[in-house]
Amino acid sequence: MKRLLFAVLMFSMLQASSIKVAVSANVSYAIGDLKKKFLSSHPDTKIDTIVASTGKLTTQIIHGAPYDMLLGANVAYPQKLYDMHIAITKPVVYAKGALIYLTRKDYDLSNPLALLQSKDIHKIAIANPKTAPYGIASVEALKNAKVFTQLKSKFIYGESISQTLTYTLRATDIGIVAKSSIYSPKLHIKDMNYKDVDTSLYTPINQAMVLLKHAKDSKEAREFYEFLQTPKAKEIFQKYGYISL
Numbered sequence: 001m002k003r004l005l006f007a008v009l010m011f012s013m014l015q016a017s018s019i020k021v022a023v024s025a026n027v028s029y030a031i032g033d034l035k036k037k038f039l040s041s042h043p044d045t046k047i048d049t050i051v052a053s054t055g056k057l058t059t060q061i062i063h064g065a066p067y068d069m070l071l072g073a074n075v076a077y078p079q080k081l082y083d084m085h086i087a088i089t090k091p092v093v094y095a096k097g098a099l100i101y102l103t104r105k106d107y108d109l110s111n112p113l114a115l116l117q118s119k120d121i122h123k124i125a126i127a128n129p130k131t132a133p134y135g136i137a138s139v140e141a142l143k144n145a146k147v148f149t150q151l152k153s154k155f156i157y158g159e160s161i162s163q164t165l166t167y168t169l170r171a172t173d174i175g176i177v178a179k180s181s182i183y184s185p186k187l188h189i190k191d192m193n194y195k196d197v198d199t200s201l202y203t204p205i206n207q208a209m210v211l212l213k214h215a216k217d218s219k220e221a222r223e224f225y226e227f228l229q230t231p232k233a234k235e236i237f238q239k240y241g242y243i244s245l
Helices: 001-016 031-039 054-062 074-083 110-115 133-146 148-154 159-169 177-181 219-227 231-239
Strands: 016-022 045-054 069-073 093-098 099-103 123-126 154-159 173-178 192-195 205-211
Touching: 001 231, 031 045, 031 074, 031 219, 031 231, 045 054, 054 074, 054 219, 069 074, 069 159, 069 219, 074 205, 093 231, 099 159, 099 177, 110 159, 123 133, 123 159, 133 148, 133 159, 133 173, 133 205, 148 154, 148 192, 154 159, 159 173, 173 177, 205 219
Parallel strands: 016 045, 016 069, 123 154, 123 173
Antiparallel strands: 069 205, 093 205, 099 173, 099 192
């Protein structure tokens, strides 16, 4: 009996130190270093990450997925969870994302908007604006540049920004992706051809996070949430192409 009680107690302790973090696809490249830095001072905490588009993760959370935190790709989805009383903290911006044109081909990117409209470009990868905030920003940039209508028939939509990266590398001539994508282990930066999308063409991509109801009594989730707001975390985000706050 004593052994059984001890086993139950140990199991409970292990469960208490494990947290589940829903991570927007664009953060998938930085999350490894963020976890490593945090765990260097919190070695008893286990962090499980679930990576998908912010829209998909939000839907899962609304339907009861037992996540402790959402690292979103915009403010709107975390705000929705807060308004629904599923998040227990107001959205806090932890990073600002940026867009780039990316291709493996040797195109001249000095005038990317002209290139996109040229006969050399048959397929363009962008994230689906219905599920991915980076897709919303991509569409906004192209509309503001007055080229969206001309290009619409060329679009191949990725469900998330990471899927859009895959399409960019394997199925299209060029893609509009998160700048953090160039730090993907799939890529060798020196072999890539990319250029920043003019930031005046799209609303700043403020990426926000929230703690969720499931983390109400989790000291570990709160500690990781607070760590992501520290200078050490901000240094890591900058390393992965995010704009300094």
